């Protein structure tokens with residue numbers, strides 16, 4: 001068993017980054033995730049593992065620093081919250097277009113605009129449908145606990161390198177700020193120069209040696225036919241994600257007549273709602289997508305043919321509900337319940353909505 | 362004809378060679394307009410990289426602008442940055458691989474408009490990179506719009522009646538601002554309009570790359586340049602116009618030398 005600690009979600013991101021052998025972090029302060037960089041700076045990992053930590057002048061700069069460093073085949077990351085992620089949209093599109101691996105953490109707060117520093121899930125569309133320009137997708141992981149905040153950093157890097165694609169950890173202010181018990185991984189060494197060369201030597205900008213032609217990190221292509229091929233290659237990659245890396249959790253879905261669909265901290269609230277509803281004799285289950293892209297289509301499709309209805313619970317105006325509807329395709333009812341502006345619904349409130357919208361009371 | 366070829370054969374011999382294309386320059390035709398300064402500066406960078414023997418440790422960061430394809434011409438590893446973000450990209454590369462030589466190559470729109478924040482902050486941090494700044498007072502790539510360095514009265518496609526100070530503000534002397542930054546190690550302004558100027562620019566670029574091996578702060582070389590297509594002049598007219606109108610506002614010469622500033626006297630925790 002690894003070391004156990006009581007930690008804040010944001011602090012654990014920093015701890016996990018150091019422990020998984022991350023090479024560099026570039027960021028800019030924003031509530032509710034500033035503790036990520038603060039923890040890193042306090043720990044001074046450049047003196048221990050050699051990890052680089054740099055406070056940039058903006059989120060635009062931090063994501064482009066990530067672009068440069070990721071192009072060197074190094075395992076680098078950034079973190080921010082909603083308004084900062086909007087600024088990063090340009091760089092994220094370039095990173096996806098140039099097929100570079102990296103991890104981006106979004107500890108969401110409410111919007112639009114400057115919005116609120118309170119938690120939110122209103123960046124679901126931004127994370128899963130683009131955010132930047134062009135046909136690209138991020139692989140999006142949605143942690144629902146401090147433990148998952150920890151686990152998804154290393155997992156994020158593994159997936160980012162598996163696909164040479166940016167991975168986003170889409171958390172929210174609740175998970176970023178709350179403290180829970182977490183089991184920490186043991187310290188892993190950073191990749192050695194030899195490992196970097198072995199793993200990324202076919203594309204990374206490590207310096208052009210006589211024995212190979214130059215490496216160019218770019219998303220630019222002036223020939224439309226080649227550009228279309230590049231796009232097709234990206235799409236094939238996203239399809240492979242759908243085949244191989246869908247992750248989700250189901251709770252009491254086997255006999256369920258109604259299923260709540262919720263991710264992140266909304267799923268934590270729904271877990272309680274399931275319990276409350278079951279106590280009253282309603283057969284309610286919970287499906288928690290862990291990857292928001294690729295979306296868990298299969299389990300939803302399977303449930304759709306035998307349950308009486310789904311209700312998504314989201315801290316937004318109803319975003320994921322459209323993905324559920326697409327999969328369900330009219331086979332059963334799909335409802336949405338949510339709160340906005342940083343308000344978290346109580347389990348009772350969710351139960352009320354469930355009774356009203358689906359079960360009938 | 363055959364006679365000439367025969368005579369040339371006598372002359373073209375290795376021992377008679379006084380100048381050759383740098384092996385660090387790729388064997389491809391450049392896309393630059395005839396008379397454009399970009400190609401000359403590329404050649405100088407390639408020569409310096411070759412002379413210093415740093416081809417295998419140099420990473421270039423190309424801009425968005427006419428030089429976006431710089432990576433097709435200089436035979437090193439490259440990262441192609443988004444418009445204006447080259448200093449941030451270079452920062453990421455240099456911080457993660459401090460043993461490498463990293464340089465950016467940027468136009469005036471890239472470096473002094475959309476990328477001003479990245480430029481100033483990278484230099485203010487004293488990033489140990491070289492920055493090459495091609496100031497041609499116009500947006501060449503997008504068809505000749507006003508640049509931050511466009512002169513007052515200069516006609517461009519977005520200042521069809523000439524740059525007007527009330528409407529467009531002043532030409533930005535960003536290199537003068539940069540020379541004020543404590544993180545700058547070496548700041549110079551050069552040009553490549555005559556053979557003598559090319560030799561001086563080459564020396565400056567060489568010095569910048571040499572200093573950058575010592576990690577003493579940012580080395581910045583502005584090259585006041587021509588964009589004959591954007592200016593709608595032929596190459597000779599462009600050179601004359603540049604000398605007459607640009608040099609008074611952007612005078613050539615060194616603006617700073619000797620490494621980044623010491624922190625004595627204004628550091629709460631003397632290091």
Ligand SMILES: Cc1ncc(C[n+]2csc(CCOP(=O)(O)OP(=O)(O)O)c2C)c(N)n1
Nearest residue numbers: 425426427444468469470471499500501502
């Ligand atoms: C975000 C963004 N905005 C605008 C552009 C369009 N654009 C491409 S190059 C350029 C200006 C280039 O001018 P400069 O940096 O002076 O380079 P030059 O071509 O003159 O060498 C612009 C505005 C872009 N590619 N990206």
Ligand code: SF4
Nearest residue numbers: 393394397427501588
């Ligand atoms: S448009 Fe101007 S900057 Fe671009 S290649 Fe032509 S002359 Fe050079």
Ligand SMILES: [Mg+2]
Nearest residue numbers: 468469499501
């Ligand atoms: Mg220009």
